Amino acid sequence: MVLLFGIFIRYNEEADAHWVEHKQQHNLTDIDNDFYFRYPSFQDVHVMIFVGFGFLMTFLKRYSFGGVGFNFLIAAFGLQWALLMQGWFHSLDQDTGKIYIGIENLINADFCVAGCLIAYGALLGKVSPVQLMVVTLFGITLYAVEEYIILNLLHCRDAGGSMVIHCFGGYYGLAISWVLYRPNLHQSKHNEGSVYHSDVFAMIGTLFLWMFWPSFNSAITNHGDGQHRAVINTYIALAASVVTAVAISSMFHSKGKLDMVHIQNATLAGGVAMGTSAEFMISPYGALIVGFFMGIISTFGYVIVTPFLAKSLKLQDTCGVHNLHAVPGMLGGFIAAIVAAFASDSVYSHQGLINTFDLTGEYASRTMSTQGGYQAAGTCVAMAFGLIGGAIVGLILKLPIWGDPADDNCFDDEAYWEVRSSLSFYLNEMCFVV
Amino acid sequence: MVLLFGIFIRYNEEADAHWVEHKQQHNLTDIDNDFYFRYPSFQDVHVMIFVGFGFLMTFLKRYSFGGVGFNFLIAAFGLQWALLMQGWFHSLDQDTGKIYIGIENLINADFCVAGCLIAYGALLGKVSPVQLMVVTLFGITLYAVEEYIILNLLHCRDAGGSMVIHCFGGYYGLAISWVLYRPNLHQSKHNEGSVYHSDVFAMIGTLFLWMFWPSFNSAITNHGDGQHRAVINTYIALAASVVTAVAISSMFHSKGKLDMVHIQNATLAGGVAMGTSAEFMISPYGALIVGFFMGIISTFGYVIVTPFLAKSLKLQDTCGVHNLHAVPGMLGGFIAAIVAAFASDSVYSHQGLINTFDLTGEYASRTMSTQGGYQAAGTCVAMAFGLIGGAIVGLILKLPIWGDPADDNCFDDEAYWEVRSSLSFYLNEMCFVV
């Protein structure tokens, strides 16, 4: 890694000390550095990756260390690999053969890692840390390729990554999990599920994801109105998801009680589905409608679809990635295709339309219905990369060399962590008191 | 809600794709979008609403799900309603009949929701989620009206909402709680109070509220010196509160020990009281004095006043909203009235005074002592709206149709949540070990 960084990676113009002179030549002010347009969102995205995903995965009663700890490990490892991989596809300077990085590359590396962390959600508790490193290594490579195809070759827009992050990451994890099916997983049944405090820990993850999702969807959109609009749309869609997720959760319970699993997950589905169209002129009520239905679909998925998949499709999906990422991501891709197809000069203004969809150069003549078609095609590419790539990586992970946990040892931190048991602590104390 | 959004709500100029052309016409740069002046503070406020208030209310041993979960629900629901309600009063365009929203509306919706969450603090554990929805629906409507009266008709300044948020929200919750008095609440005594870990969870809420309060008080102040000054004042007032709250907490304990309830709450009182005057030239030592006394008054309230109110006024105030929001908010309003009355050209500069108090148009001739009088009147309006509105909403909630918990079932998540008990988990494990 050090070698590759040494050969390829350099600061970009705005992060280099030469910028002082560049600034004077081009009559720029300090604040014109792209850094200031992106840094607040970057930090929010960073929080989502490490605290959001990390704590969301602490919900299991005996796997909180693995949830937050392995998330930390693979995210930090993945970032480095992502800087290289995405750099080769997106930022490689043809003349110098170097990758010039700046704040946008850091955000994109976080995005890239997000795809792998979503996949981890489907595998949580059933794989070894070494297997996770393999998932990350291949996941990031696949991500860089599919993203290049979708964004550069098909020239799709996907600011918040409904397609390239959520749809790809979700199906990637599901395909791996499907290949790694464990018929005797019921032997770890006593470790599945949450306890009271672990559910409260998971709410930390949920809330930081929920709150900062507007930053996620706006982090790399256009300066000015693009970022502004992406924030508004995402904020509204998320608010709507919460209300319908709660309503459906209560409706499916015999006594009208709420289930923490739905509150922790389905409340976020609006943000996933708004990923691609956040920067479009979907209008505030459009965002509200998307959020409204995603809360319903996602909660329904947790109640009905996940148990069905486990039973009939032999698909073990620990965190319900199918309901939170795969399906809402895919739907988000198709919704954006429709919104794009109906975009017009009157709604966006002529220059606004060109800016929003970057219809310059060779794409200047692309009509909006064509753009819609490409957006839909992009969604299919993401799904295909996830499913096929995941199946192949799953097969690699079946090799008996990776130290995966035994069937009766899943969802248990004891396998990979030095655990100072809270139980023995309470028992000791008790003996002392009694 | 979808219908109302569809009819009324549109992007404002700076969030609309037309902004690209608007920018060129007015010779603006990307960074001139109001978005960049407000977004970092907006996200901090968002964290305060969801993580701050949410986790602060997890302190009860058996009501952590309800604390953070219902907070999430009513905040997300309230945001949508607030965009409409505040929009009708503040952003309705007379010509088009539309509400044009941008980042400032999102912040204001968060503020509006904060008033209802404060009220929830007084009701925590004693009401059903449906009742909370009613509290939110009416609370936000009342908020929009009192805010319109105070800010637009009386032309008060209230950047951080000592009056419109804390004073109103506090008294609103207290009045509801007073009407809903439960003589047999002692039957749920075993569920009241905290355990070790729930107190640590609550500290997450306290710290995020405390840290981001400077953003709260500066989020909608004037660009430039206004935001800068509001941050400095709030930072200093909060730091002073912590020290006096700790000192008084220790002083009231027979062995000089500290009480987590005071650390979790009274440390924040300086931020509440600094809400209105944060953007004024109160001077750093003025802010220090305010924080100093608020820490004392608030801790004193927790030790002496809350038990007194519960006994003699039949007012059950779960979180001590009286000491953290109602009284410091009211005092903050009156402090600001005094500071405003003594504002002068020499301290603010002529243009600075006009800017800070927005003395333009019909208000250009208002003297500072008059402004002080209006600020004091505004505080009284907020209190009156809270008390009267709360009493009426309380009466509505007394109707026996809302599914509120029985007296021996309060402060217990089992009533509304599917709980996988941590106790049975430890017992099971124990049987296994022994």
Place this chain on the structure above:
Amino acid sequence: MVLLFGIFIRYNEEADAHWVEHKQQHNLTDIDNDFYFRYPSFQDVHVMIFVGFGFLMTFLKRYSFGGVGFNFLIAAFGLQWALLMQGWFHSLDQDTGKIYIGIENLINADFCVAGCLIAYGALLGKVSPVQLMVVTLFGITLYAVEEYIILNLLHCRDAGGSMVIHCFGGYYGLAISWVLYRPNLHQSKHNEGSVYHSDVFAMIGTLFLWMFWPSFNSAITNHGDGQHRAVINTYIALAASVVTAVAISSMFHSKGKLDMVHIQNATLAGGVAMGTSAEFMISPYGALIVGFFMGIISTFGYVIVTPFLAKSLKLQDTCGVHNLHAVPGMLGGFIAAIVAAFASDSVYSHQGLINTFDLTGEYASRTMSTQGGYQAAGTCVAMAFGLIGGAIVGLILKLPIWGDPADDNCFDDEAYWEVRSSLSFYLNEMCFVV
């Protein structure tokens, strides 16, 4: 404190209401206020101080209140003192005798407090809150002096404070701890160490420190490329630390298991060591190399050095401050000296070099190798201040007037907090069920 604030502290130009007129005179726009360049980083630093350090110190099974609560107290108290102390040395206007404060002073006060919180890490569980106030009072005073010597007299650069914060703070705490050596600390052995949930709480602290470290190291660097570059370097160094810390942790365990102590701490060492050179043109692979080795050195310290120091040097270091702050901070100082000594016009550009090292006025003729020498000297000054200052403060704290806990009462919240035991709660519940 109120008196001193009243006499000395005033708003600086950009936080004063006169700024409106100043802005017009100098043809500035709203966004040119230094506030907007620093505020997002400021809030991140604030989170690191209160949530980061606070929760990192909740890892002990019976001292979570003390960890997060005393951290809160001494940070809030320290901020006020730091505004004065640093103000006297750095912002005192010679003409008016006033200290003019703005956003940069708030950040510097947070930095100053960080030094004391690092020292608290070595003392955790073994001192009384009054002793901590003394540690803070002297610590901040010493900090202000050593910072003045290093930054102003020696004219070193130290944006992220490897020298002035980490090296000083670490050795300051270690020296105090060494003087306060308790031969019978083993009597509190049953309270040392963590339980399952307290380790998860500590991960909240770790992650917020880790994520926001790029803001810490860039908060007061030059506008534009300086901040941009500091973020990139820190991000990369931290990512590298995580991977090597995990690898070494696993390598030292007989069964290859991971230890939470290492994950919570050693993963941060890259950020500490990158403190001084973050704004230099160390290049991305330079940052990667620094992070790579720091993860190794720090984990090695936790496994080997801390037990060795405890045994042979009679140095009780609760949080392992030696491995996370003292040594990486010192190494960071020397690394920066080398990087500075090799800085050249060709890498930085002529103007870039002058800007980065602020080689203006009397320092215009300083050569880069001289600058490197001064950087190394600065590191030695920081260490000397820490060791000597700490030894003296330790002697003061040995006076038997500070109410420190008995040897069998260390690491126990019962000594200073009203604890509603979680144990008695579980026992009660059990009696009820059985």
